[in-house]
Amino acid sequence: MKKLIFAALLSVFSLGSVHGQTTTFTFTGDAFFDTNEEMALFGASSTFEAFTAELIFDNNQSLADAFDVSSDPARDISNYNFISLAISVGSVNYTVNSGRVTIIDGTVSAPPLAGDQLAFGGSTNIALSEFSTIRASNFSFSGSAIDVFSGIGANVFNAGNINSLDGSPFGSGGIIYLTRDSSGSIIGGDILEFGNIQLSSVVTAVPEPATWLMMIVGFALTGFALRRRERGQKAAA
Known part of the structure; x- marks a missing residue:
């Protein structure tokens, strides 16, 4: 026994x-559709609609797990892999299973590098229609002279820090999508822009x-x- x-x-x-230990961050905000074609592509019924994004991150990673780590007199930067990023907008729902979280710890107080920044996103190849695909989904949070992170380890990626960075005018994001012709060649592309981004919930689970x-x-x-x-x-x- x-x-x-x-x-x-x-x-x-x-x-x-x-x-x-994983932490799930749920973001909400508005998606802004520029044309009727873009509305139809995402199944939207108005020129702006709510979206949700759910980021799952392994916050037990150490600095040894980071990649593309760099430092200069103005800022320290580190990148970590996330577990998944799920996005829902209009009638479109998809999950990005490969991407990075970038933590920037600003070490100067003078613009344009003042304050700390956070960004996350990843590339995909998800069909929107016969000739359109989602290529990438990205979010960025920053603010002038906001000192949020004290270091670049994944342990600084927590609810309190994200709360200090989220929301308009600090938060931005969007979906990059490409248009192809019948032969598969890229003939155009655009960005569905996100705004008014807020952190709606944080759940940590074993x-x-x-x-x-x-x-x-x-x-x-x-x-x-x-x-x-x-x-x-x-x-x-």
């Missing part, structure tokens, strides 16, 4: 270290497999204790 419990505990620690294993360990310990108690009662009798 002790060996079983020990093995289960090792599994819990192993899973926790692999998957880490991965489910580790949770289940911890429950199993708890049951095992309870059963082991009851078994010892029964043995003790029989010995006393």
Whole structure:
């Protein structure tokens, strides 16, 4: 029994270290449609409609997990992979499963590099219609002389920091989409712009497999204790 419990505990620690703790950030805002063609492409019924974006990020990453890390006298920059970015606008719903989160810790107080910045987004190849595809989805948050991040590790990517950066006039974003002809050649492209972006919710969760294993360990310990108690009662009798 002790060996079983020990093995289960090792599994819990192993899973926790692999998957880490994830945080889900949900953003809302308005999408602005410039033409009737763009409205039809995204299934919108008016020139502006609400959108939602859900970013899932592994915030247990360390600086060792970062890539394209750079520093200069004005700012420190680091990039991290996110788990997913789901976007819903009009009748279009899609998920970006490959992309980056960029954290910029500004170290000067003079424009144009004043303040800290956050950006995230990724490339896709998702069909909007027979001749149109979504190429990329990007968001950016910044503000003049706003000191939000103290460092460039993923541990600075938390609810309080995002709250300090989000919203108009600091937040912007959009969807880049391309138009092709019947031969597949690109003949045009445009950007569906997002504005009035706000952070609506933040949820931090421990991965489910580790949770289940911890429950199993708890049951095992309870059963082991009851078994010892029964043995003790029989010995006393």
